[in-house]
Amino acid sequence: MSAARKKTRPVSVGPVTIGGDAPVVVQSMTCTDTRDVEATVAQIGRLTDAGCEVVRVAVPDEEAARAVARIKKRISIPLIADIHFNHRLALGAIRNGADCIRINPGNMEKDKVGRIIDEAKARGISIRIGINSGSLEKDILTRHGSPTAAALVESALQNIRFFEEMDFHAIKLSVKASDVTAMIEANRALSQATDYPLHLGVTEAGSLVNSAIKSSIGMGILLNEGIGDTIRVSISGDPVTEVAVAYGILRALGIRKVGPDIVSCPTCGRCEIDLFRLVDEVEKRVAGMKEYFKIALMGCVVNGPGEAVEADIGIAGGRHMGLLFKKGQVVRKVREEELVDALMDEIHAMLQERRENESEKPIRIR
Amino acid sequence: MSAARKKTRPVSVGPVTIGGDAPVVVQSMTCTDTRDVEATVAQIGRLTDAGCEVVRVAVPDEEAARAVARIKKRISIPLIADIHFNHRLALGAIRNGADCIRINPGNMEKDKVGRIIDEAKARGISIRIGINSGSLEKDILTRHGSPTAAALVESALQNIRFFEEMDFHAIKLSVKASDVTAMIEANRALSQATDYPLHLGVTEAGSLVNSAIKSSIGMGILLNEGIGDTIRVSISGDPVTEVAVAYGILRALGIRKVGPDIVSCPTCGRCEIDLFRLVDEVEKRVAGMKEYFKIALMGCVVNGPGEAVEADIGIAGGRHMGLLFKKGQVVRKVREEELVDALMDEIHAMLQERRENESEKPIRIR
Numbered sequence: 001m002s003a004a005r006k007k008t009r010p011v012s013v014g015p016v017t018i019g020g021d022a023p024v025v026v027q028s029m030t031c032t033d034t035r036d037v038e039a040t041v042a043q044i045g046r047l048t049d050a051g052c053e054v055v056r057v058a059v060p061d062e063e064a065a066r067a068v069a070r071i072k073k074r075i076s077i078p079l080i081a082d083i084h085f086n087h088r089l090a091l092g093a094i095r096n097g098a099d100c101i102r103i104n105p106g107n108m109e110k111d112k113v114g115r116i117i118d119e120a121k122a123r124g125i126s127i128r129i130g131i132n133s134g135s136l137e138k139d140i141l142t143r144h145g146s147p148t149a150a151a152l153v154e155s156a157l158q159n160i161r162f163f164e165e166m167d168f169h170a171i172k173l174s175v176k177a178s179d180v181t182a183m184i185e186a187n188r189a190l191s192q193a194t195d196y197p198l199h200l201g202v203t204e205a206g207s208l209v210n211s212a213i214k215s216s217i218g219m220g221i222l223l224n225e226g227i228g229d230t231i232r233v234s235i236s237g238d239p240v241t242e243v244a245v246a247y248g249i250l251r252a253l254g255i256r257k258v259g260p261d262i263v264s265c266p267t268c269g270r271c272e273i274d275l276f277r278l279v280d281e282v283e284k285r286v287a288g289m290k291e292y293f294k295i296a297l298m299g300c301v302v303n304g305p306g307e308a309v310e311a312d313i314g315i316a317g318g319r320h321m322g323l324l325f326k327k328g329q330v331v332r333k334v335r336e337e338e339l340v341d342a343l344m345d346e347i348h349a350m351l352q353e354r355r356e357n358e359s360e361k362p363i364r365i366r
Numbered sequence: 367m368s369a370a371r372k373k374t375r376p377v378s379v380g381p382v383t384i385g386g387d388a389p390v391v392v393q394s395m396t397c398t399d400t401r402d403v404e405a406t407v408a409q410i411g412r413l414t415d416a417g418c419e420v421v422r423v424a425v426p427d428e429e430a431a432r433a434v435a436r437i438k439k440r441i442s443i444p445l446i447a448d449i450h451f452n453h454r455l456a457l458g459a460i461r462n463g464a465d466c467i468r469i470n471p472g473n474m475e476k477d478k479v480g481r482i483i484d485e486a487k488a489r490g491i492s493i494r495i496g497i498n499s500g501s502l503e504k505d506i507l508t509r510h511g512s513p514t515a516a517a518l519v520e521s522a523l524q525n526i527r528f529f530e531e532m533d534f535h536a537i538k539l540s541v542k543a544s545d546v547t548a549m550i551e552a553n554r555a556l557s558q559a560t561d562y563p564l565h566l567g568v569t570e571a572g573s574l575v576n577s578a579i580k581s582s583i584g585m586g587i588l589l590n591e592g593i594g595d596t597i598r599v600s601i602s603g604d605p606v607t608e609v610a611v612a613y614g615i616l617r618a619l620g621i622r623k624v625g626p627d628i629v630s631c632p633t634c635g636r637c638e639i640d641l642f643r644l645v646d647e648v649e650k651r652v653a654g655m656k657e658y659f660k661i662a663l664m665g666c667v668v669n670g671p672g673e674a675v676e677a678d679i680g681i682a683g684g685r686h687m688g689l690l691f692k693k694g695q696v697v698r699k700v701r702e703e704e705l706v707d708a709l710m711d712e713i714h715a716m717l718q719e720r721r722e723n724e725s726e727k728p729i730r731i732r
Contacts, residue, residue: 002547034635058635082634133676147676178629178662178676180618181368184590204629204664207645209607212575213614216582217590224550224587234632236645236663241575242632248579252546263544263570264602268448269400269424279573279602296544297602298570310499310513310544 002253003226008197011126011170013054014078014099018126018172018230019197023256024223025230026246027054027199028239029082034064034071041074043239048077050243050288051258054230056080056102065092072097080128084135087112094119100172102128105159106137117168126170129163131155132203133177149185152177156190171196172230176203180218187222197229204234211235212245219249244287257292260347263311264297271299273317273336281340291351295343296325313346315339326350368619369592374563377492377536379420380444380465384492384538384596385563389622390589391596392612393420393565394605395448400430400437407440409605414443416609416654417624420596422446422468431458438463446494450501453478460485466538468494471525472503483534492536495529497521498569499543513543515551522556537562538596542569546584553588563595570600577601578611585615610653623658626713629677630663637665639683639702647706657717661709662691679712681705692716 010020018025028047032039034057044055059065059081072079080100081093087108090101094116101120105113120127133147136155144151152175163171173196175186183202191198202218205211215233222228231249233242250256264279265271279297286295296314309328316323322339324331326346334342376386384391394413398405400423410421425431425447438445446466447459453474456467460482467486471479486493499513502521510517518541529537539562541552549568557564568584571577581599588594597615599608616622630645631637645663652661662680675694682689688705690697692712700708 029632029634031633031637032635040635060636064635181620204631204662206628206630207642207649209574209578209611210614210628210649212578213582213611214618216579217586217615217618220583221587221590224583236630236632236642239632245575245579248576249583252580252583254547262572262576264572265570266395266600266602266605266608267397268395269398269406269430270426271397276573276602283573283576296570 002224002255005226006191007195008229009169009195011172011197013080013126013172016054016078018054018199022229024228024250025053026051026243026250027056027080027230027232028052028242028246029056029058029232029234031239034058034060035067037067037070037074040067040071044071044075044077044079046240047243048075050240051247051290052077052239052243054078054080054100056082056232058082059089059093060084062089062092065089065096068093068098069096087116090116091119094123094125098125100126100128102130104130104132104135105162106131106135106140106155110162113162114166117163117166120170121166121168124170126172127163127168128172128174128199129156129159130199131159131173131175133179133182134203147177147182149175149177149182149189152182152186153189153193157193160194160196169196172199173197174199174201176201178202178204180214183218184221187227188225191222191227198227199230199232200228201232201234207236208241208245211242212248215245216249216252220253223249223253223255251292258290259292260286260289261292261294262286262297263294265299267299271317272319273299273322275299275317278315278317278339282343285340285344286347291354293347293350295347312350313343315343368590368621371592372557373561374595375535375561377538377563379446379492379538382420382444384420384565388595390594390616391419392417392609392616393422393446393596393598394418394608394612395422395424395598395600397605400424400426401433403433403436403440406433406437410437410441410443410445412606413609414441416606417613417656418443418605418609420444420446420466422448422598424448425455425459426450428455428458431455431462434459434464435462448496453482456482457485460489460491464491466492466494468496470496470498470501471528472497472501472506472521476528479528480532483529483532486536487532487534490536492538493529493534494538494540494565495522495525496565497525497539497541499545499548500569513548515541515543515548515555518543518548518552519555519559523559526560526562535562538565539563540565540567542567544568544570546580549584550587553593554591557588557593564593565596565598566594567598567600573602574607574611577608578614581611582615582618586619589615589619589621617658624656625658626652626655627658627660628652628663629660631665633665637683638685639665639688641665641683644681644705648709651706651710652713657720659713659716661713678716679709681709 296311662677
């Protein structure tokens with residue numbers, strides 16, 4: 001359905017590969033004070049549980065750069081240190097074990113960037129060149145008048161040349177803008193111009209729902225065109241929700257099938273069951289599950305059974321009751337107040353059966 | 367940025383034009399019991415206030431068909447009656463003043479569909495042929511094995527032929543599926559095959575956030591390719607949120623600029639202000655506004671001022687305070703607890719000024 005993914009040059013962030021044949025990697029960023037090691041480690045733990053595969057932390061001062069060493073010891077996913085302005089913080093973060101550094105060369109002097117490149121090369125880590133509409137090089141901004149897609153790409157290409165001249169190629173690229181169409185256009189142009197892996201993101205995308213809209217459009221259009229090797233959804237809120245939205249985007253496009261797909265109807269004058277409460281409850285109960293399966297929660301019999309045929313497990317509501325379906329077959333009729341428990345029992349039984357079938361396979365092969 | 371919009375044949379739903387040169391129309395559907403006229407009229411009122419331009423109501427029985435007449439008298443936007451199985455309900459709804467009928471010919475006999483077409487022609491109203499993956503014609507479903515994109519398109523084209531043989535052309539089309547990629551593929555194929563206006567929707571898209579993701583990807587990709595004349599976001603929840611998400615999609619693509627665009631950062635270790643609370647409060651205060659303007663709510667000075675330059679109004683957070691920007695110029699420094707009020711004052715002043723400038727224009731022309 002989607003275009004074939006563009007083949008990019010694989011780059012390592014610790015043990016995680018970005019680009020090449022690797023799946024599109026989901027990442028997020030902490031919003032704790034990095035100097036508060038306890039809080040940062042706790043948040044990274046929650047992100048890891050939610051499926052986050054790479055995490056970024058802000059390093060705004062020397063104390064935060066020192067905290068990187070202590071954080072690294074207590075987390076299980078690679079860490080990227082995010083640095084602006086001060087190259088010494090980048091050097092400190094690299095020495096303290098960061099798996100990758102994200103810098104915006106637009107806000108650092110060239111010779112300072114060179115020092116960071118030397119250190120990254122010595123330690124064998126990668127660098128993300130992160131171009132943001134909010135912090136373009138002054139000369140480029142002046143020439144283009146505003147942070148257009150062309151301005152973002154020009155900045156990226158100019159920086160790539162500098163890194164390549166220093167024989168550094170462990171590069172990831174991002175060109176982010178809060179304007180969705182500018183972000184799409186810039187990434188299309190960049191994907192044409194280079195084969196370094198691209199990190200996609202709509203920057204400052206807003207609160208949960210607004211970001212879900214902007215991020216889904218921006219990343220959805222690009223991923224559907226085969227562009228993008230890692231994604232970060234940016235939300236003004238709990239970063240765990242960033243991970244959930246990221247997997248929602250990848251799942252909707254069939255790019256990565258992680259977590260349950262819940263299909264549920266908007267209800268209409270035909271519905272005789274409290275479907276919204278049911279959907280809410282089921283969403284809470286399946287949150288964080290990594291297995292892919294499809295649940296259909298339907299208010300009535302018009303589309304219900306038809307959709308439930310496509311789902312692994314489904315409910316079609318009647319008058320204060322529901323029919324429980326499994327792979328299109330009615331399992332039983334259940335009273336409304338017992339529906340969620342009955343559904344969850346069937347889900348757990350299905351997943352248990354799936355696991356048993358999978359664990360049997362190697363035995364059969366022998 | 368987006369592809370040029372495909373030119374479709376304009377069709378009327380009461381005074382609203384769908385297709386042709388008309389803007390992409392935002393619609394929604396009530397989830398009240400249509401027979402409960404008070405509740406339905408109240409919900410349509412809230413939808414209208416939110417910017418809904420056409421509303422659909424379910425007509426599952428004769429009492430609901432009769433209610434259409436009373437509802438119509440008390441609402442200010444066109445009404446579409448949604449009918450399944452029973453052609454008499456369609457005839458009743460048309461006689462009671464529905465501006466358009468939505469049927470799924472897959473679940474009605476052909477001669478009954480013919481009776482509906484005759485009645486619609488006599489009253490000069492339009493019909494939406496709504497093909498759903500959940501209720502395809504049995505022969506088509508059998509032939510394709512499952513409700514694939516090709517099966518949906520075959521059903522649509524077969525129905526169009528029947529309508530055209532009866533010399534009826536006031537047709538809108540929809541092919542909906544809960545699978546986003548199938549929905550995209552089916553609409554692309556349908557847009558190639560016909561020039562009737564297309565109603566886009568991902569069906570049974572789930573709760574607010576899940577639907578925002580799926581709808582934004584499905585409709586976003588199609589609208590960006592110039593496909594789609596009216597959209598309905600389907601959410602298991604308050605339909606007013608469907609309208610907000612729909613405008614969010616159109617705004618992100620620059621297709622229709624309705625309502626404020628809020629840009630806000632996810633915060634990081636650099637943020638020293640309670641930005642999430644601020645975003646939440648500002649979102650609530652500007653909800654329902656129709657004027658387009660861009661607000662930037664930034665946690666720190668790294669990206670803040672840069673982004674605020676692009677915004678009509680912005681805040682960049684400092685230590686328990688914020689800098690208030692207007693068109694890139696610092697207006698003043700404000701204490702954190704007074705930021706929302708100060709921002710809203712500036713927004714209202716800006717909109718007032720804009721209105722005065724606009725009202726002055728005709729005088730100058732004279």
